[in-house]
Amino acid sequence: MKPNKTMKLVVALAVTAVLASACSSDRGDDPSATSSGGSAATVDAASSKSDAKFGTLDSPCGDGDAKGATDQGVSDTEIKIGFGDDRGYAQAPGLNKEMSDAVNALISWCNDQGGINGRKVVGTDYDAALMQANSVMQEACGSQFMMVGHGFAMDQTAEQTRVACNLVAVPGFTVSPVAANGPMTYQGVPFPVDYANASAWFQMAEMHPDTLNDFDIVNSTIPSIITASTKVRSMAEAAGFKLKDCGVTLNYEGEASYVPFAEKFKACGVKGLWTSRSPVPAEFNFIKSLDQAGIDPIFAGEATWYDSGVATWNKDTGLLDNLSAGSIFPLIENADKVPAVQKYVDLVSAENGKVALLGMQSASSFLLWATAADECGSDLTRQCMVNELSKIHEWDGGGLHAVTDPGSNMPASCGLMVGLTGGTYAQSFPATAAEFKCDPKYLIATDKSTWGTELGADRVATLYQNANVIKPQS
Template sequence: MKPRKSATLFAALALSAALVSACATERGGDAGVPAAAGSGASTTTSKSDSNFGTLASPCGKGDAKGATEQGVSDTEIKIGFGDDRGYAQSPGLNKEMSDAVSAMIDWCNEQGGINGRKIVGTDYDAAMTQANTVMQEACRSQFMMVGHGFAMDATAEQTRVACNMAAVPGFTVSPDAASGPMSYQGVPFPVDYANGAAWFQMAQLHPDMLNDFDLVGSTMPAIITSLAKTRQMAEAAGFKLKDCGVTLNYQGEPSYVPFAEKYKQCGVKGLWTSRSPVPAEFNFFKAVDQVGLDAIVFGEATWYGNAAQTFNKESGVLNGLNADMTFQMLENADKVPAVRKYLDLVSAKGGKTALLGMQSTSSFLLWATAAKECGSTLTRQCMVTELSKIHQWDGGGLHAVTDPGKNMPAKCGLMTELQGGDYSQVYPRDTAQFQCDDKYLIHTDPATWGTTLDANRVSTKYLNPNVITPQV
């Protein structure tokens, strides 16, 4: 996701956000992707460009009326959003999320709001440690939380559920939030299913290396759990992973050379990392290069970003790195109208553009689509019901199709490759296209879930008789 130089607990929580979302990066508008390549950033909204990619705009004028719920009046809908940008050890953490929602609120209000009601947003800064305080404040005034992402959402989930704060997060981290009640995401990452597209696609790219990959081990519990799921996905794709017995201390090692040597002696030709592109990880791959181990580096979408790009532009150590994506690349903006729209809207407001920003944008559009359907009966009950009905969602083309209503991830992906300071799509070969297959959807081992699910696949930890459930 981005560098985190902090105490072990906070580092673990921050990393968990990256592991769960697999979409967070530091890739901003200054990271080799102009805000509006080929045209000026759009600063006005006309009827002809009110659509968001392939999605007809859910925003517009109307005559919806009624103080139907907390935060809803004849003229306004109050929603909360936010990130951890005030975290002292990583200033600006996930700021692209708030920048995206803020821009989307303006875009929607310029069209007339939702059925004529103006959206009034409150931008919360959880600063890593204040997620529960933020949620307590939201519970007193907001209709819903939309497009937010807090690394320590585990501390706020009980409060959210207790006050019936329905939510459409940009991402979730803790198992209970990822599969929580009254919560729907544009890009779901439930605890019990995973999108294994990356490993199936790597098998297509390197069919001769199915026995030559290993996972980079770690002392961090969050990574250990993630690697257990990763191993399951790799095996489903036909990989027989090596077990070289290498475990790296998450806080760093005095020298990574002995560990690199061990991988070399083990005969690996490919290394998967569940860590983010942070300095310690870069030092490890420097050691891999130093000992002459020419291995493919393979990781999640966190490795599609400015940190890896900058490091490799200077060193070349990560040439050939593969990072999997369920979102369109920012480089594909000229071929994907939704990506262009996102870049134009956020850049016009001076905001930061990055993958997590697109993730928040998708969730905002999902929320707005359901809110439009509720009209004058805009209540949390109506929102939960309408959101539960949405089973085909791609944010207007921002990402592969997901099923928010059932909290199911995509069954598609694309693979990127880094050479020097530039990323390109290497699988499938057709740029801006995803490869999809039902076999990519992997049912994960319950031992890795971190929570107990009920018959509706909802976390049972904070359930109570007053929880809002869909009425369909």
């Protein structure tokens, strides 16, 4: 499906879905450049347009006769895009590697068909290692046409740089308010500050009605998670929860002992805990402390908790058999029921990449970018990309996720819940695997006090706006 001639969660959590990811590697002096999945070979395409599909989406890739150095990073033969993750963060090696793996695989898939209108896609894979997002953006500003499918947990440190150099972006996820509603930004799975998909909370209310007065949020010291948790509170309240305030804040870098915090939650009488933190080792230590304190609350969180590392850990401990994670993506375990998910799994597996939820989110954003780039044809400019991306109002990445509205930066109004037993994930709500429950009430307007940034009348963050920002033209 090519909506309106026209995917990806997050963590942002999601996208909040993401809220802090990483994988270890040393970026060195120069980020690695890849094309066609790591090969710089040119591609012979038999036809001017590919007949390939990604699920229900007609492929935006194919041969063609595009010509001209129309913008930075664009030539007769190439389109240079930046992507990346936080894989070098030593505290959580390997986390979010799936994002770059997905973009690499999609670049290869696209170039095998002839690129975008005959121009080969050349990707530069950046590692922000959590604290180097601004350095990455400074490098990208000097060479890349756009940033595509990336996700940096500390994206607020790079946003001023990105906007100043007019680097248009189609991220895999955003975290900070200034990036989530940033100018010249479009996402397959939008995560704006002023609207939210609260399906996870509404669905938990259906699944666990006895916990409406007994849930609390695990607070953190990292700014991005503080912002996310504030937003989550408004989502929970909209779904009928009256959250406790047990007064527990965990240091994101870890605590010497989590037992005192677990004891505090026990004394507070919680039956459920929500976290916007990612499944890093410190979080597992906190979960162990809950068991040591003798409590077993429902442990709920962003879709980042749907992860192979969590399943492996729980297979040995069983301490997360009470997990509930919200998602707008079908489970990878149900790929045989969803052609787009199966396509993602096949492409990434063929490149020996990591198959995971955030990878699907990055795949969605790459496909969104490629769809707009295809529409621009030979005249591929950042202005044209902003124009085309702003027109795409129905998007599911060919079936990778529930329908979103990237052009208006609006989330989905559908969702499902993921549960875990031992080392096996399964859809826990609704009952039919690979199906979502949708309801207009899931899409809520958040209180302005939770936004964390000022928005203009166009719902775009004003903090780094300048006269040269590229805006959609009719």
